Amino acid sequence: MYVAVKGGERAIDNAHTWLAEERRGDVDISELSTGQIREQLALAVDRVMAEGSLYDPDLAALAIKQARGDMIEAVFLIRAYRTTLPRFGASAPIDTGAMACDRRISATYKDLPGGQVLGPTFDYTHRLLDFALAAEGLEPQEAPEAVTDAGDLPHVTDFLAQEDLIQREPEGTDTPRDLTREPLDFPTDRPLRLQALSRGDEGFVLSMAYSTQRGYGRNHPFVGELRIGTVTVEMDIPELGFAIEIGEAVLTECETVNQFTGSKTEPPQFTRGYGLTFGRCERKAISMALVDRAMRWAELGEDNVGAPAQDEEFVLYHADNVQASGFLEHIKLPHYVDFQSELELIRRLRTEAMAAQHQEAAE
């Protein structure tokens, strides 16, 4: 029972106990370990890391378990934990050119140095429920391994850049502003927008991207390259005077190549949209690149056609699912006081309106 007036404290305690019981479910079925979640629900773990802005597969798995599989709740748990962590410093920029790729595809060139690497993708699976999976204990077949050329895979956009056919991005040395440490203020810059998109809700960013494809700020994207793999993370240690490797992270990166016939300020050339996420979140990374490109209209001298995806205020203020779900769900909190004031107002206005109608009818 929802206790609104008295007994709130006991109600809360009891609700938490009941929740724990429900979380466990039928005790005759063995309990999920966070290791199982990490290994077997890896894409859920990746999404929680990406939107939680914290690279820690074990904690993400714990959050998913604790949240009973509610992904936004799991993201929230990670975010709330993340803010309490002390900051020891910032890593050196990661080099995605040196990524050890599990997957690397380009939609713009049939073949290219390093080749197309399909990787472990759902892309060409037929979406037929695999009832064999319902029977536990089957060992998967071993995937054949090929020997690949060692060495870095060049970025596809580098080939276009050699011909000067794609916009060059200025190399910045400034430390970008940190979305989680400064209040948002407008206009923003691209690093800040990319941060917001990278931790934004996958569903929201997907829908925004989709809207650009359907004509609300169309920007003619091709997936120049999508790559998923492992990069090393390095950090400068002032005491040592050089950077050391502090770990590895699996990332997804997408660069779109967008047609651009030129504007008042820019010559005809291809332009870029960029997406980067923790983990294997390729739908999100592609979506991010499209929305990034849509929000670049001002710097490229394009028209603002009033599309939602072009409106940085709209996108950045509404992309965060922890903010959105908190505010959305707060309307279930008591609002007796505001509602009471509305009740009185509506009763009064209604009485007056009815009286006026009667008056008119009488006349």
Add this chain to the structure above:
Amino acid sequence: MTDQAYNFAYLDEQTKRMIRRAILKGVAVPGYQVPFASREMPMPYGWGTGGVQVSAACLTPDDTLKVIDQGADDTTNAVSIRKFFEKTAQVAVTEKTGEATVIQTRHRIPEETLTEDQILVYQVPIPEPLRFLEPSEVETRKMHSLEEYGLMYVKLYEDISRHGEIATAYAYPVRVEDRYVMDPSPIPKFDNPKMEGAALQLFGAGREQRIYAVPPYTKVVSLDFEDHPFDPSKAPHPCALCGAEDSYLDEVITDDQGGRMFVCSDTDFCGSRRAAGFTGEMSGAQDTHLGAVGE
């Protein structure tokens, strides 16, 4: 992890310093919304994260904290926030308005007149009073800087021409010290006149990353027109339990025949009056109709 693993009042010191600086600027420019880098709190946005951060930055170990939601100390979210501070700041807590030094509130100002020794911290959902007229933050910020509040007056006047009165019953906008138009948070307009008083009032909007303030004895005027002066009206009933004629009331449905009663929304105010012997027309009936309110 034990509770001791967290800092006093939960937030780390650098975060508190950032919030404290924002509070001081808010005090210096009454009614102006100071941007601050709101943190993710272990409770959802929209559930008082702004108020909680402001309270956390203000509390000292000597404080006595009261938390109310809808005027009541024992609504679930008030209980939850009070427990949070009991645990993380080890402060004393109270339900008595007069005993509290810091009061965090959602949607009400206590009926008992606040004193110079008290701070009232409001939880604010949407701090921008112009937001429902203009969704863009860039535009509303410009309007505040130019003191351009015509749009707000036009909206209020349209209400009058359509309904004969201003159709805003809560979160009724105020003008602070003749300068900034400010959202008083979703308190009923009945509470607006209480904003001119002895206590310091601080407002925290976590999700929207804004802090603002009304210092003691600051001029706070509810927007109105000469021919349509502001009217802080409320339901024309006395409290059914304590008989108070001058308090804000909750309407409680007592049966499925349309029966209803009106009781004080401020539970401490109502309880203190009843303890002092005041009665309302249903004082004796409370156990059958409203067992929940009794104790």
Add this chain to the structure above:
Amino acid sequence: MQNAVLDGGLADPARDAAFAFRAALDALSRPGTIRQIEGATAPAPCSAAAATLIVTLCDPTTPLYVAPSHDTEALRDWITFQTGAPFAAAKDAVFAIGTWDALAPLGAYAVGTPAYPDRAATLIVEMPTLDAEGAVLTGPGIKDTAHLNLPEVAAFQANRAQFPLGLDFFFTCGARVAGLPRSTRVTEG
């Protein structure tokens, strides 16, 4: 020397800073009232009140201007060690510390912008004496009128004339502090 730098911080940082902030908040919310504020001890000539304000409010994100009256190596080292606040010229400062004469001219400091009046400096003014008498104060935080022995009147009138832009002040003397936000109207007592 070394000890002077390492010592003098808050003994119990979270709790001491909470008490210090409340004193500062109370002082700024009620111009003309004088509050006790202590906990930190900095090298001379910095008062205990000013030292406590600095450790309570300053950190690596708040550039600090140290006016000539207080610009000693010992004090700078102490501030760096205790807060990490970077030293800056008056125009870039979020906080400034010094005597009234040393902090002049006030035109050097940021007063905020029409869109962001909060982006204005806060000056910590070290005073030989601090008393609730002298100049007459009215405005937010003041029931009728209050008094404070301000170093002068015209400067604060000019500051008020820019409202909502302007500078905000803390006045410190020993372990006592008073506040004067830009919203206060000041006349000769």
